[in-house]
Amino acid sequence: MGQRQLATERARVAIVGCGPVGLVLANLLGTHGVPTLVLERDPGTAEEPRAIGIAAESLRELRALGLYDEIALDLELGISVEYVNGRGRRLYELASGESDVGGPRLSSFDRPVFERQLLAGLDRFEYVEVRFEHTVESVSQNSDAVHIKGIDANGTVFEVEAEYLVGCDGSDSTVREAIGIPSTSKAAPQRCLVIDVLDVALMDDLPGRFFCNPARPGMTLHEKGPRRRWEFLLLPGETEEQLLEDRTIRRLLAPHTRADHVEIERKCIETLEPIVAQSFREGRVLIAGDAAHTMPVFCGRGLDSGLSDAWNLFWKLGLVLDGQASETLLDSYQVERRPHVIREIEWGMRLAELIHPVPRIRAFIRDICFFAINATRSGRRAFADSMLRRMNEPAHEQGVFVAPGQSLVGKKLIQPQVRDQEMKLVPLDEKLGPGFALLCYGIDPKLALEDDGARTFWAQLGAKTLHIVPRGIAPTGESVEDVSGALGEAIERRFPILAIRPDRLVAAVFEPGNALEVAQAFRNLLKYPR
Numbered sequence: 001m002g003q004r005q006l007a008t009e010r011a012r013v014a015i016v017g018c019g020p021v022g023l024v025l026a027n028l029l030g031t032h033g034v035p036t037l038v039l040e041r042d043p044g045t046a047e048e049p050r051a052i053g054i055a056a057e058s059l060r061e062l063r064a065l066g067l068y069d070e071i072a073l074d075l076e077l078g079i080s081v082e083y084v085n086g087r088g089r090r091l092y093e094l095a096s097g098e099s100d101v102g103g104p105r106l107s108s109f110d111r112p113v114f115e116r117q118l119l120a121g122l123d124r125f126e127y128v129e130v131r132f133e134h135t136v137e138s139v140s141q142n143s144d145a146v147h148i149k150g151i152d153a154n155g156t157v158f159e160v161e162a163e164y165l166v167g168c169d170g171s172d173s174t175v176r177e178a179i180g181i182p183s184t185s186k187a188a189p190q191r192c193l194v195i196d197v198l199d200v201a202l203m204d205d206l207p208g209r210f211f212c213n214p215a216r217p218g219m220t221l222h223e224k225g226p227r228r229r230w231e232f233l234l235l236p237g238e239t240e241e242q243l244l245e246d247r248t249i250r251r252l253l254a255p256h257t258r259a260d261h262v263e264i265e266r267k268c269i270e271t272l273e274p275i276v277a278q279s280f281r282e283g284r285v286l287i288a289g290d291a292a293h294t295m296p297v298f299c300g301r302g303l304d305s306g307l308s309d310a311w312n313l314f315w316k317l318g319l320v321l322d323g324q325a326s327e328t329l330l331d332s333y334q335v336e337r338r339p340h341v342i343r344e345i346e347w348g349m350r351l352a353e354l355i356h357p358v359p360r361i362r363a364f365i366r367d368i369c370f371f372a373i374n375a376t377r378s379g380r381r382a383f384a385d386s387m388l389r390r391m392n393e394p395a396h397e398q399g400v401f402v403a404p405g406q407s408l409v410g411k412k413l414i415q416p417q418v419r420d421q422e423m424k425l426v427p428l429d430e431k432l433g434p435g436f437a438l439l440c441y442g443i444d445p446k447l448a449l450e451d452d453g454a455r456t457f458w459a460q461l462g463a464k465t466l467h468i469v470p471r472g473i474a475p476t477g478e479s480v481e482d483v484s485g486a487l488g489e490a491i492e493r494r495f496p497i498l499a500i501r502p503d504r505l506v507a508a509v510f511e512p513g514n515a516l517e518v519a520q521a522f523r524n525l526l527k528y529p530r
Contacts, residue, residue, distance in 0.1 A: 011037040012321055014148055014162035016136050016175050018045060020111070021289030021306035022168035023118035027065045028314035030125035031434060034321055037160060038128070039150070041135040041169075045115035049196040049266045051303040052108050052221055052229045056099030058307045059107065060415060060504065063427065064434050067121045074113050076224045078104035081208035083354075086215055086363065091370040092383060096207070100486070101504075102415035102427050106208075108223045110196075134158060139165065139178035139285065146284045164317060165285045168306075171275070173291035179282045186345050189273035190297045191234040193243045197253075198226045198263040206256075210298065212354065214363045219298055220256065227265070233297065240269045272297040274345045280309075280334035284327075288313060293341040296348040305344055312337055315435070315502040316400075324461065325526035329400070332528055336399035343394070400501070400528065402508035402521045407495055413439075413504050414490055418468065418480040428487075431480055432500060436463035439498040441482070441491050442470050447512060448497050454515040457523060463499075 013029055015022045018040035029036045054075070062068040078096040085091055099105045122128050133153035140147045146165040152158055167175025176183070203226045211218040218232040232252055234243060242248055244267055250259040274296045280287055289306030313333050319325035354366065373379040396410035404410040417425045432439070438458055440448045445465040449455040458465075467479040470488050475481045482488050491498070495509035499522065510518040 008159040011162040017169035025310040032318040035127040038130040039134040056103040059103040076108040086213035100414040167287040171290045186274040196266040311503040329528040416486040419483040433464040437500040451516040454519040457519040
């Protein structure tokens with residue numbers, strides 16, 4: 001008998017891949033009211049150990065999804081990380097601290113738990129559906145739609161016709177291959193033993209450590225409760241079978257903990273090769289996360305980079321589908337994200353060279369340099385500041401921004417606590433809302449948008465207007481106080497009005513007198529001429 005085939009289904013957006021990036025994108029589209037279909041070849045969410053670190057900007061995104069409070073219960077919030085050489089001497093430390101976008105700079109999570117929580121979040125949206133055991137085999141498109149064909153668990157052929165398709169299906173992306181997007185390797189692939197264990201002995205000690213040891217580079221990071229992640233680089237001549245043996249794992253753990261008391265929960269060999277796709281969009285098909293780029297070993301930015309893709313993309317898809325923007329707006333996704341991805345990969349490669357310089361002479365020179373840096377408080381502070389600057393996202397020079405390079409334009413808006421008239425402290429985003437926003441600093445919103453044309457344009461985008469009064473001034477009505485003064489310092493009060501995109505990037509800064517000019521410029525950007 002031949003394969004059975006169902007009638008062609010239709011979706012506004014189809015997502016291939018049910019990992020964290022696909023699930024977050026589906027949740028974001030759900031909050032925007034976009035009917036979405038997620039197709040995943042596996043029978044459920046992942047169970048293998050992979051990403052573990054999550055940065056403050058991703059926690060901010062989880063707040064926008066309305067899922068932070070539940071997910072945070074299973075996060076280890078605020079982790080400090082130290083780097084030690086082959087003799088166990090500390091080279092430097094990145095202390096845990098608060099990011100200027102709100103929340104701790106680095107936290108850890110358990111990916112299987114994280115994915116199940118993201119999947120449960122989709123239950124809020126009756127128009128978002130996930131189908132497991134649906135393997136996509138071919139993708140084609142024309143000017144009107146994307147045609148997806150595959151096989152489900154029963155051997156039935158399915159066909160889906162979507163207005164847009166986003167491939168979030170990993171580094172071996174079927175979607176990327178089907179539409180013929182080439183990728184460029186930035187370095188040779190490396191294999192890494194990844195282990196999740198339960199270890200009570202280290203539960204209250206050793207938050208995070210990178211072993212900058214030429215003899216065996218590796219890292220460990222504490223998760224919630226007794227769970228801990230270990231990663232060790234495979235050395236030349238070692239086989240995957242050998243490294244996956246429990247006795248080998250316990251031998252590797254023995255110098256660091258009571259290996260005989262450790263419960264090995266999950267283990268796998270992961271091959272990591274930093275690559276970047278030459279394009280993130282081909283017609284009505286887009287790629288995100290590992291399908292578009294992968295990070296070097298020990299970089300720790302893979303998840304955050306993929307979630308940034310989702311946050312950049314969801315509102316643009318929403319505007320295009322709502323008819324409020326031309327589909328050429330989607331070109332800005334690659335224009336904005338690809339340069340940042342390349343920067344992160346290059347930074348990760350430099351970090352990897354620091355962690356595992358194979359020639360011992362290079363390790364010796366590295367150690368001497370760090371001992372010199374650590375000799376003074378100013379040296380330690382300067383190096384830590386340099387690391388944090390590299391970790392922070394720089395300003396965008398191109399994209400959907402009015403006059404990029406001006407003041408805060410193209411940068412991520414900071415997120416301090418603000419105080420409302422009831423004297424309650426809340427994160428700024430809670431007052432801005434999930435969509436577009438106009439932040440009016442020290443100026444009445446009615447005066448900020450006196451022009452009817454400007455007011456109408458932002459209202460059509462659903463922009464929320466927020467009045468912020470400077471520190472020391474009591475908020476009234478719907479206004480909130482810049483209780484720490486951080487916003488006033490960042491804005492410098494030169495441009496009292498900030499237009500904020502849904503992904504919390506500053507789209508424009510302006511004064512009341514040029515509100516209409518900025519509105520017209522942003523309207524033109526939504527058409528995004530090539």
